[in-house]
Amino acid sequence: MGRWEPGTRGRLQDVAYDLFAKHGFDAVSVADIARGAEVTERTFYRYFADKREVLFDGQERLREAFVRGVTEAPSGTPPLGVVAVALDRAAVFFPDDRRDGSRARQLIIDADAALQERELLKLTTLSAALATALRERGHARLQADLLADAAISVFRVAFGQWISEGQQASLGDLQRAGLATLRALAS
C-alpha cells in the first residue's frame, strides 16, 4: 500500500490502513495504531483527532482543490467547462501511485456502515462547497446546485472506475470520459 505522506503522519496512516484492512475498522484502537507505528498515543493525537480521521484526512485539501478549479476557470468558460477544470484540479490529488492506497481505503469504508455514511457526507459537503463557488461565479442557485452535483457524480463514478481491479487509465482521463458521456446523454 503506497504511503500517502512522508514522516510520522505517513507511517501512522500506513499502519492504520494495514490494521483496518486486517481486523476491520471497529476492532482497531488508536493504541494499536500507535504501537504499530512505534510512537505514543499522544503522538497519534498530534496528527489525527481520532482513528476515523486517518481515513478522512485529505478531505479539506480535496475540497479546496475543487473550489479553486471553479474560482480560477477563465471567465467565459461554459458551465461544464468550469466543472472540467474543477475535476482536473481534484485529479491532481490522486496520481496513479495512490491508486492502491485508495482502493484499500475504499474496501475499509465499504465494510463499515458508519464509514459509508461519513463518506457520503464528505461528497455532499464537496458538492455544497462547489455550488457556493459556482454561485459566486454568477450561476443562479438552481444551475449551481445541479452543476455541483454533476461534478461530484462524475468524480464519484470515475473514482470507482479508477480503483477497480486492472484499471490502467488515470483518474483525470476517466473523469474526462465521464463528463463527455454525461454531455452526450443530455443532448
Add this chain to the structure above:
Amino acid sequence: MGRWEPGTRGRLQDVAYDLFAKHGFDAVSVADIARGAEVTERTFYRYFADKREVLFDGQERLREAFVRGVTEAPSGTPPLGVVAVALDRAAVFFPDDRRDGSRARQLIIDADAALQERELLKLTTLSAALATALRERGHARLQADLLADAAISVFRVAFGQWISEGQQASLGDLQRAGLATLRALAS
C-alpha cells in the same frame, strides 16, 4: 401538519412529527409517541421498527416508484426522457398537500447529524436502484451510474425548492424545470 396516512399509522406519524419538531429527535422516546397517540408501545412497534423509521417510512415505495418509471418508459425513449418518466412517478408521492409535512420532516432531519447521514444514504440507495434499472434497460454501467445520479440530483434540488417557504409550484413542475436546466447546462 398534514397527515400522511389514515388510521393509527397516520396518527403515530403526526404525533411523532409534532414531538420531534418541538423537542428534537433525540429527546423523544417511543413511549412519548405512543402516549401522544393514545396507543401502547407495542402498537407503535406493529407499524415502525423504531422511532427513526417514522421519518423514513416511505423510502421503499419511493424507490419502487422511481424504478417503475425506468422500467415502464417506452422503448426508444432517450436517456433523459427515461429520467423524466422516473421523476414524474416519484412526484406522484408528493402531492401539494404533503408539502407542509415534508417541510416539517426536513427541519427535523436538518437538526440532527445522524438523520442527515441516514437521509444521504437513502438518496444513494435510490440512485443505486435506478442505476440497476437503467442497466437492465441496456445502458452501459457508466451511462447508468451518471444518469441515475442526475435523476437523484434533480429530485433532491427540486425537492428543496418544493418545500421552501412560499413555493407554489408542484414538485413535478420543479423537477421538469430542473431537468431542462441540466439539459441546457450540458449543451
